[in-house]
Each structure stands twice: as C-alpha cells, then as structure tokens.
Amino acid sequence: MTAKTKHAAIFLAIFLLWMKTYIVSKVSFTLPADHFLQEILLFINPLSFLVLYFSFVYLFSPSKRRSVIMWMAFIYSFILYANVVYYRFFTDFLTIPVLFQMKNVGDIGNSVYELVYLTDLFYFTDLILLACLLKKPLWHSDHSIQSKERRKFVAYGLAVLAVHIILAEINRPQLLTRTFDREILVKSLGTFNYHLYDIMLQSKTSMQKALANNIDAEEILHKNNKTTEKNPKLFGIAKGKNLIVVSLESTQNFVLNYEINGVEVTPFLNELAESSYYFSDFYHQTGQGKTSDSEFLLDNSLYPLPRGAVFQTHPLNTYNSIPKILKTNGYYSAVFHGNNKSFWNRDVMYKTMGYDQFFSEEFYKVTEENTINYGLKDIPFFQQSIPYLKELPQPFYARMIMLTNHHPYLINEEEQWVEPYPVDDGTVSRYFTTVRYADEALRQFFNELKRSGLYADSVVVVYGDHYGISERHHTAMADVLGKASITPYHQVELQQVPLFIHIPGRKGKVMETVGGQIDLKPTLLHLLGIEAKNDVRFGTDLFSKDHEELTILRNGSFITSDFIYTNETCYIKPFGAPVDISKCEPYMERAKEELDQSDQIIYGDLLRFLKVK
Ligand code: GP9
Ligand code: MN
Secondary structure, three states: OOHHHHOHHHHHHHHHHHHHHHHHHHHOOOOOOOOHHHHHHHHHHHHHHHHHHHHHHHHOOHHHHHHHHHHHHHHHHHHHHHHHHHHHHHOOOOOHHHHHHHHHHHHHHHHHHHHOOHHHHHHHHHHHHHHHHHOOHHHOOOOOOOHHHHHHHHHHHHHHHHHHHHHHHHHOOOOOOOOOOHHHHHHHHOHHHHHHHHHHHHHHHHHHHHHOOHHHHHHHHHHOOOOOOOOOOOOOOOOOOEEEEEEEOOOOHHHOOOEEOOEEOOHHHHHHHHHOEEEEEEEOOOOOOHHHHHHHHHHHOOOOOOOOOHHHHOOOOOOOOHHHHHHOOOOEEEEEEOOOOOHHHHHHHHHHHOOOEEEOHHHOOOOOOOEEOOEEOHHHHHHHHHHHHHHOOOOEEEEEEOOOOOOOOOOOHHHOOOOOOOOOOHHHHHHHHHHHHHHHHHHHHHHHHHHHOOHHHEEEEEEEOOOOOOHHHHHHHHHHHOOOOOOHHHHHHOOEOOEEEEOOOOOOEEEEEEEEHHHHHHHHHHHOOOOOHHHOOOOOOOOOOOOOOEEEOOOOOEEEOOEEEEOOEEEEOOOOEEEOHHHOHHHHHHHHHHHHHHHHHHHOOHHHHOOOO
16 A cells, blocks of 8 residues: 555545535625635635544544544534624634633624524535545544554645745734734635634733733824814813713714605704714724723723724723723713623723623613614613613713614514615615614604703713624615726725714814824813823824824725725725725724723733823
8 A cells, every 4th residue: 555545534634625615705705816826815714624633533543533533523623613693794704712702692692593504414415425435435534544654744734824824924024913804814815824823912911911011002192193283162161061972883974964765864863963063984893802892992082903802801900991081080881782791801991990880681671662673672771771871970971872773683574664775685675774873863852861861961972883784685785876886995994883972062064184083082072171192092082182193093094184905905085996005005904003002001900000190
C-alpha cells in the first residue's frame, strides 16, 4: 500500500468537506471576490485548515480512526452550519463572545425558528456519503502508519497553510493587525482559520487588562480628550430638566415619510420631525451587541467592541457613564424595558453604569394577550411605564427601550395599521407593519407625557438602535427604495437611523450634519448645561461648531460630509459614484486609530486609572 492510499480515508473526508465549505461560502455567505487572487483564497482557505485538522486523527489507534473521522467531520459541519444560521440574520460570523451570549437564544425562539429550514438537512448529506464510502475497502483507515508518514502529513498541512497565509498577506497587507471588518477576515482566512484566530484574540484581550498600567491609560485617555466649543444658544438650555431617551427598536431612517398605498408608515415620527431637531444623516455604530451596543455608545461615548457585546464581555469595568455624571448633578436615573432583566446582561451592566433603578419585565403585568415575540408589546409597555415615570424623583434621566419592532416582525392582525409591503420577502414585507405599530405606541406615549405635565419639563430624545433589515435582503430593499440594486454605498446609507431631540420651547429643525450614536453623550450633557470635556473620549456635541463630521462605523466604514468609505472604496455623496481613494485617505488612518484606541480603553479597563475629580 502506498503512502497516499494509506491516507485515503482522511483525504476523502478532507475533499468532501473542502468542496462543501467552498460551495457554502458561495451560496450561503455573501463573500464577493473582487479579483482573481481573492477567488483563489476563497477556494483554498478551507483546505489549509482541514489538512492540519485531520492530522489529529493519527493520535488515535487504527481501529478508532473511522469513527474519529466521522466525529470530526460532524463537528466541522455543525460549526459551519451554525455560522450559516447566524449569518442569515446578522450577516456576520460567530465569535467566542457571541457563543457565551447564547443564553439569550432561549428568549429569541421566534427568530431562530424563522432562520432554520428543513432543507438545511442538505448541509449534512456529505456525511452520509462519507459514512458509506468509509465502509468500502478502498477507503479503509485501520492500517498502521509509520510516524515518518504522519509527520509528512502534518508537513503537507503546514505547507498549504504557509501558501495560504502568504497569499492572504499579499492580497491584504497587515491583515491580522489592522482589520476590523470580519467579512474581510473570513474572506481571507476562511471560516475555520478565522475561528482559530478568534480564539487567539480572545486570549489576548483577556490578558490586556492584567497588563494595562497607569502610563498606557494616561497616554490614551489624554490623547482622546477633545475640547469642543459649546453652542452658546443651546448650552444649558435644558438645565435641570428631565431627560427621557427612547430607543426605537430596529428602526432605520428610510421608513420616515414612506407610504404604502398612500398610507404613511410613520405618521407620528413624521410629525415629530417638525417639532424637534431631526438629524437626517445620523448613523448607528453598533456591532454584535445590537441594542446593548447602542445603549453603550449613548451612555459612554465609547465604541462597542469588534467581537461580542461589551455588556456581556466587560460589565465590571469602570465607566464614566451618563447616569454617574448626572448623579453628581442631582439626577435620578432609570431604565424601562419589557423583557427579562438578564437579557444582554443588562441587570449587571446597569449597576456598573450607575443606574438607580431598572424597571424590567417583572415590574409589568405581562399576559399572553399583551406580549408578542420578545416580550411586552410597546403600547402596554408605555401605558404601564407612565405611572412609574411620574413617581420618579425629579430631575430624572429615564431610558425607554422599545421591543415590538424586532425580527421576525410579528404583529396581530387587528394592530396591523398599514398593509405589509408587497414583496416576496416576508421579513421586509412585515417590517413596515411593526414599524407602524411602534409609531402609534410612541404617539400614545407622547400624549401621556403631555397629559402628565412631564413633557414641558423634559428633553425627549428618540433614536433608532440599529438596522432592522440585514444585507441579505438587498433584492427586496432595492424594490423598496426604487433602485436597480443596493451598492456598498447604499448599504452604508441604510445604516442611517432616525434621531430626534425635542427641547421644550424650541422649534423644529432638520439638521443635515453627519453624526452617530457616539455623539449623543456630549450633545445631551451640553443641553443640560454640563461640561462634557473630561468625560468624553470620542464623539462631539452635534450642535457645536466644532462638531467633526466624521462618523465611523464599527466595521471601519465611515461617513464624512462629502464621502462614504466602505469595502476599501471611496464614494462621493450624494449619488455614490466611486472616486479616487485619495479623497478618503485623510480619514482612513484616523478611523482605524479611533476604533483601536476605544478597544484598548475597554480591554485594558483604562478608565479605572482616571483620577476621580
Ligand atoms: C432585547 C431587545 C432586543 O431585550 O433589546 O435586542 P436586540 O436583538 O435588538 O439586540
Ligand atoms: Mn434592538
């Protein structure tokens, strides 16, 4: 028997899984290869993992090899499939911190149900073929293999890996040190090598806190201490007033002023735009932590993490959050949310950030009729919150987190006040109906605020937490937006979320300035007359003449007043034609540095070194 045929069983398993992974990367993930080298990388990257992976088979005795091969093939296929399901909703790949968030999965039964299909059994059909073939004499694996041949096998694996890494580095220099975009990493490394890299990152970030010291902290914190001129007309305009901030679940900006059969999808938000400062070029900057990331941005003016939800991974760090700052100014602070308190680890994180009270699901009357999907419906949520809100010591900072407009966008027929959008994509079609419901809930909340007298005494802020329609719905979205296709430029524009700031006594105004959730903290503190300078690292007051129109998204894309940078391409606004990269170059390094420094602050828990004033 030659050496090659001795390895036949393993070669067979490698070949089947290699082909499957390549097909899955083409069919189930959107990983466009922009040029030939990228296509080659996509093709060989499963192989460089598989050869080394299967070399572990030789650690087992010959008689066990067949079942070890089967188990390894099954584990590999299962991880691949888990990525497929995760990708269907998040257009993203699994990371270690996300796996630790899995306790949330129990609460999102409906979403998971929508994302798993019976036809998915096809993802495992190669395993049946493998099991049958391994029984045939040609593929038997129970003969002895000399250690020289085993070493040779590992050497093959290392050689393929080396070729792969060299090609990846040619394709994208500094791939592992300067890339925030997971899609690029997976495209270059392959799903499984990416997972190994992720494990390495995980150990590195866990070490970072232990290694951080006062000097690093001083340097980073000092470097990112910006002074912005206050807007003399607005600084302190709401001194001593309550601050009510409403998080609009999954609401993107494109739904505003949108009509279906002549019926407005957001009649109330459209009205609100006339009586508030409405920001029309404002972006969410969230990552894998979705709603919780938006809360983190708002309260801390720090970027969420590139992997996992910071609420879950770093809930015991020191933060200089809005509730803490407001407490020293005599404020009481509370969060209201009709879901269980441990979702996104909120109960722990809210204590860390200095909230006095968290009105979670247990504070509400929750019945089968008044819940849908994740929890209490928005209308009863607001109705039942009002009595608590009225009782809060004033001035207060209250955050209300809405919930009904959440994937998979379910609403009872009698509360469906707009027709589903006529398109052959259930998610996009239903989305409009739950947005319409949320809009009505908000109208009722505002009416109650007015009736209770709180409205005249409060700054009310309403913002969208993150996108609701992921990238994989681009065909339906092109239809919704009346475009031939959704380009990478449009994809960034679709990350716009609405922002309204209602200040008692001020007229409405449309603000075209570019901004993001990172700017909320300095903006709101300034309205309340609180100097934000020492407590803000990133983001600037949206009303200040020094506000910098550079909004950096978590994947490293960014938006300026004139350009959008994404997918390594610079596009000019407002039509999105690609232009010479030199137009975006001045900001490219800045964007990376800012994300990197924010990550270092969190991984190193650097704010603990800040002197308490
Ligand atoms: C869960 C709610 C939804 O309580 O905030 O979370 P999301 O999935 O949007 O992050
Ligand atoms: Mn959300």
